[in-house]
Amino acid sequence: MKYLKTFELIEAVVRAGSIRKAAEDTNLTASALNRRIQGFEQEFGWPIFERLPRGMRLNPAGELLMQHIKLQRNDLTRVQSQVADLSGQRRGHISIACSQALLPYFIPEQIAFYRAEHPGVSFTVNVRDRAQAEQDLASFRSDLALVFEPVHLVDFEVLFALPQPIHAVFRSDSALSRKTELRLHDCLSRKLVLPAQAYGVRHLMETAATRKRQTLTPIVETESFELIRHYVTREDAVGFQIPIGLSTREQGAIAHLPISEKDIPVGRLLLGQMKGRALPVASAKFSQQLVSALAQLADQ
Amino acid sequence: MKYLKTFELIEAVVRAGSIRKAAEDTNLTASALNRRIQGFEQEFGWPIFERLPRGMRLNPAGELLMQHIKLQRNDLTRVQSQVADLSGQRRGHISIACSQALLPYFIPEQIAFYRAEHPGVSFTVNVRDRAQAEQDLASFRSDLALVFEPVHLVDFEVLFALPQPIHAVFRSDSALSRKTELRLHDCLSRKLVLPAQAYGVRHLMETAATRKRQTLTPIVETESFELIRHYVTREDAVGFQIPIGLSTREQGAIAHLPISEKDIPVGRLLLGQMKGRALPVASAKFSQQLVSALAQLADQ
DNA sequence: ATATGCGCTGTGTTTTATGCATCGCTATTC
DNA sequence: GAATAGCGATGCATAAAACACAGCGCATAT
Numbered sequence: 001m002k003y004l005k006t007f008e009l010i011e012a013v014v015r016a017g018s019i020r021k022a023a024e025d026t027n028l029t030a031s032a033l034n035r036r037i038q039g040f041e042q043e044f045g046w047p048i049f050e051r052l053p054r055g056m057r058l059n060p061a062g063e064l065l066m067q068h069i070k071l072q073r074n075d076l077t078r079v080q081s082q083v084a085d086l087s088g089q090r091r092g093h094i095s096i097a098c099s100q101a102l103l104p105y106f107i108p109e110q111i112a113f114y115r116a117e118h119p120g121v122s123f124t125v126n127v128r129d130r131a132q133a134e135q136d137l138a139s140f141r142s143d144l145a146l147v148f149e150p151v152h153l154v155d156f157e158v159l160f161a162l163p164q165p166i167h168a169v170f171r172s173d174s175a176l177s178r179k180t181e182l183r184l185h186d187c188l189s190r191k192l193v194l195p196a197q198a199y200g201v202r203h204l205m206e207t208a209a210t211r212k213r214q215t216l217t218p219i220v221e222t223e224s225f226e227l228i229r230h231y232v233t234r235e236d237a238v239g240f241q242i243p244i245g246l247s248t249r250e251q252g253a254i255a256h257l258p259i260s261e262k263d264i265p266v267g268r269l270l271l272g273q274m275k276g277r278a279l280p281v282a283s284a285k286f287s288q289q290l291v292s293a294l295a296q297l298a299d300q
Numbered sequence: 301m302k303y304l305k306t307f308e309l310i311e312a313v314v315r316a317g318s319i320r321k322a323a324e325d326t327n328l329t330a331s332a333l334n335r336r337i338q339g340f341e342q343e344f345g346w347p348i349f350e351r352l353p354r355g356m357r358l359n360p361a362g363e364l365l366m367q368h369i370k371l372q373r374n375d376l377t378r379v380q381s382q383v384a385d386l387s388g389q390r391r392g393h394i395s396i397a398c399s400q401a402l403l404p405y406f407i408p409e410q411i412a413f414y415r416a417e418h419p420g421v422s423f424t425v426n427v428r429d430r431a432q433a434e435q436d437l438a439s440f441r442s443d444l445a446l447v448f449e450p451v452h453l454v455d456f457e458v459l460f461a462l463p464q465p466i467h468a469v470f471r472s473d474s475a476l477s478r479k480t481e482l483r484l485h486d487c488l489s490r491k492l493v494l495p496a497q498a499y500g501v502r503h504l505m506e507t508a509a510t511r512k513r514q515t516l517t518p519i520v521e522t523e524s525f526e527l528i529r530h531y532v533t534r535e536d537a538v539g540f541q542i543p544i545g546l547s548t549r550e551q552g553a554i555a556h557l558p559i560s561e562k563d564i565p566v567g568r569l570l571l572g573q574m575k576g577r578a579l580p581v582a583s584a585k586f587s588q589q590l591v592s593a594l595a596q597l598a599d600q
Numbered sequence: 601a602t603a604t605g606c607g608c609t610g611t612g613t614t615t616t617a618t619g620c621a622t623c624g625c626t627a628t629t630c
Numbered sequence: 631g632a633a634t635a636g637c638g639a640t641g642c643a644t645a646a647a648a649c650a651c652a653g654c655g656c657a658t659a660t
Contacts, residue, residue, distance in 0.1 A: 030606090083365075
């Protein structure tokens with residue numbers, strides 16, 4: 001959109017930090033870019049940049065304006081998406097911030113299912129921990145977030161909450177396989193493979209361990225859920241994960257069992273969006289699909 | 301703002317109903333205007349107008365776009381207002397849709413009080429009945445609405461609700477002056493001066509009368525609350541109004557008394573804004589002042 | 601002291617937007 | 631049923647806006 005050009009240029013200057021660098025990025029000369037900024041500031045009524053000896057930085061007025069620009073552009077894409085929808089075309093793009101546990105089974109299945117009906121829709125899937133996911137929503141980098149036990153919950157509008165007990169993951173020939181119910185102390189005496197501190201699973205486990213006056217001392221700590229699943233096949237260790245990231249059918253080498261709720265409270269996998277935001281049509285439809293899929297899981 | 305020019309032109313075409321008429325209004329030639337519309341439609345991706353033999357009309361896509369334009373412009377003025385505020389200037393404009401009862405005392409006093417502190421702020425006061433007031437909010441023609449017993453209450457976010465019993469208004473030498481508590485049947489036998497059907501006072505009275513198997517047959521029915529107040533000085537009749545529109549101190553010729561709650565339920569004077577809308581700074585501050593003023597009235 | 605990078609401005613050039621005249625179309629009017 | 635009036639669209643010349651280039655003054659970094 002041409003009439004948004006000025007906004008894009010302003011953003012380019014914000015990113016680059018100086019007019020001259022931004023001019024290179026935008027294939028303009030510094031003078032032309034400079035004039036557009038000055039022209040806009042005059043129309044707007046106030047300067048939006050601080051002029052520093054080393055470049056430009058947004059002043060408070062500029063910060064407010066940037067907020068408006070993002071909201072504005074987002075609303076326009078929503079309108080375009082709605083128009084596309086009423087024109088019979090179901091096109092669009094959906095960007096999701098989700099936690100690792102969704103990657104192996106849930107998200108691929110859901111995207112494939114949606115695209116089977118709406119091939120014109122494309123997806124961006126960003127792996128984010130629970131804190132980053134909220135930032136992604138707030139900055140409009142993602143339309144939807146699907147995270148386990150998010151942190152702040154400001155600006156996060158919950159569309160669905162799926163209870164998820166923490167499961168222990170171990171090799172099928174482990175002694176744990178013979179149990180029917182798993183208690184925390186069954187695991188703590190064994191070799192632990194744990195996700196990093198930032199993750200919800202770890203947070204719930206730390207809380208539970210502290211309550212029992214115990215500490216968690218993993219032999220492997222990792223940010224990769226995939227590593228956790230695979231490591232336990234190599235050594236008789238115990239990993240931990242939420243069931244949505246684990247295959248329902250027993251998979252040869254790997255087995256898993258839920259840990260009793262008496263020891264670790266059931267966590268919540270939350271589907272959410274930016275509070276108060278009107279999602280584009282495609283994202284809204286997809287979120288409805290996700291809600292019904294999650295509801296089905298909850299009923300099982 | 302220059303970059304909003306295209307939007308203004310689109311609105312001009314919508315208003316005028318044809319490019320040629322809109323071209324006159326905007327001091328452009330029809331060809332230039334035509335090209336801008338076409339250019340925008342191409343950028344936007346879809347036509348936003350239906351081409352009829354007699355002119356142009358918005359199509360559904362255009363309706364959606366207009367909604368976006370209004371929201372967009374409104375948000376920009378909010379940002380500008382916020383910037384003005386953080387620049388130390390308290391400038392701005394506040395538009396209020398309110399019912400007639402507020403005109404004689406409440407609104408003038410409140411505006412004067414606010415302007416005493418913020419002389420840079422100007423006001424528009426539109427007299428609207430309870431249905432129109434909501435439309436004004438929804439179309440951004442007004443920032444705030446102050447109405448008695450509104451009708452729909454969709455998109456209407458209540459900021460404060462002030463209970464208001466209906467008062468009978470009569471000349472001081474009327475027989476009613478000797479009463480301490482007034483019942484509905486004291487009034488119905490007398491000559492009635494009533495507001496028109498659209499008004500909340502009338503609506504409450506009609507409901508009360510119907511419940512008592514009675515009908516209201518006014519000798520004068522009017523849209524003007526001022527007329528009601530003045531007419532009762534000319535003839536020994538009874539008018540009806542809410543107390544916020546009546547002077548607290550007895551005013552020579554006119555007296556008023558509340559009608560018992562047993563007969564007519566207490567109505568609500570509601571201060572509200574468009575649901576979910578972020579008001580400009582000046583309007584937000586003024587609404588806070590109104591809330592505290594109304595709260596003070598409620599405590600009495 | 602020198603060099604570098606910055607925002608800003610004067611001047612000529614290129615791109616864009618506008619004005620004018622005109623076409624083809626459709627519904628109304630006589 | 632022909633004439634007419636009003637409409638949106640389009641080709642072309644022109645006016646206006648945006649742009650590139652070169653260079654200035656200034657503050658920091660080397």
